[in-house]
Amino acid sequence: MAEETGQEKTEEPTSKRLNDAREKGDIPRSRELSATVLLLAAAASAILFGSTVASTMLGIMVDNFALDRRDIFDPARMFSHLGEALYAGFFSLWGFYLLTLLAALLSPIALGGWNFSGQAVQPKGSRLNPLSGLKRMFSLKALIELAKALAKFLLVGSFAIMVLWLDRPDLEALAHEAVESAIAHSLQILGWSFLVMSLSLIIISLIDVPFQLYDYNKKLKMTLQEVKDEMKNTEGKPEVKGRIRQLQREISQRKMMSAVPEADVVITNPTHYAVALKYDQQGGGAPRVVAKGADFVALKIREIAQAHDVPLLSAPPLARALYHAAEIDDEIPAGLYQSVAQVLAYVYQLKRYRQRLEEAPAPLKDDDLDIPEEFRQDPPD
Secondary structure (H helix, E strand, O other): OOHOOOOOEEOOOOOOHHHHHHHOOOOOOOOHHHHHHHHHHHHHHHHHHHHHHHHHHHHHHHHHOOHHHHHOOOHHHHHHHHHHHHHHHHHOOOHHHHHHHHHHHHHOOOHHHHOOOOOOOOOHHHHHHHHHHHHHHHHHHHHHHHHHHHHHHHHHHHHHHHHHHHHHHHHHHHOOOOOHHHHHHHHHHHHHHHHHHHOOOOHHHHHHHHHHHHHHHHHHHHHHHHHHHHHHHHHOOHHHHHHHHHHHHHHHHHHHHHHHHHOOOEOOOOOOEEEEEEOOOOOOOOOOEEEEEEEHHHHHHHHHHHHHHEEEEEEEHHHHHHHHHOOOEEEOOHHHHHHHHHHHHHHHHHHHHHOOOOOOOOOOHHHHHOOOOOOOOOOOO
């Protein structure tokens, strides 16, 4: 993309870019860190369990070279000795196996965490392309790997020479020790020497880990156009989102308009606002706003109300207060209970008058409705 558009990759990778790379098995890894942890675990195992392994191995040698008469004349005893030797040798090395196994499992996830990707193990023909292989061999990354290998060779070699020089008296003393103590002593020398040489690799790891993180981040960096394209693909194009919002508004308005015929009253401004209220006497609770609108939507609400004989009441202060204080399907605020109760009582009296059950109620005036100050809205221009 950067080559096609001529843009430089200056933007940090987005979370989607990082997640996509992770799904493909592309995560930061440091082979130097894994190798260092594994070698340190092996060296620690040699120090911790070296004496136990030495005594076990010595016992195996004694049992297999000190043969009695029955062992000599019974060929089947050979297999018995072999089984006992394998059993003792395996269980003497359990600590070594356990530590190195944990190091082998945990060291790779220290940098990139647990990750299993089926895409990473799928066969790819591009990996068999000799031209791609030659390109990787002579790339900057291959040159860096070569420099690291030379640095490891020089560093570990220097530490090995230093360790051999410092351990020279102990190594010479092994020749004068008994076999049993010499074996245990040699394993101790080997373990500590191995540990010191492994510690030298920490220097390489401290350099390699930041480099791998930098190289991984650089590889996933994006151009500004890639970021924009990703946002469009993730969130949708502006014109598509606008169309979706328009359809949502239309669906919401149709649902709202279908509730107007069931309303008990429509309170109007009388031209700017219209709010339809319904009170469920059986269900309890406060009256709810089933529809509301301004200007053309308010006109449509009034037309539907007139077509279905829903009472219309002009009460501008209350209409403005309800329009701004309550949403559709919400109960009216507690501060407007008294005013709405007066309106509903007037509507019920008016309905009974039309049924010739009561006398005509006195007209309801704006001054009769007590609108709290916090709900009062200025009239529109």
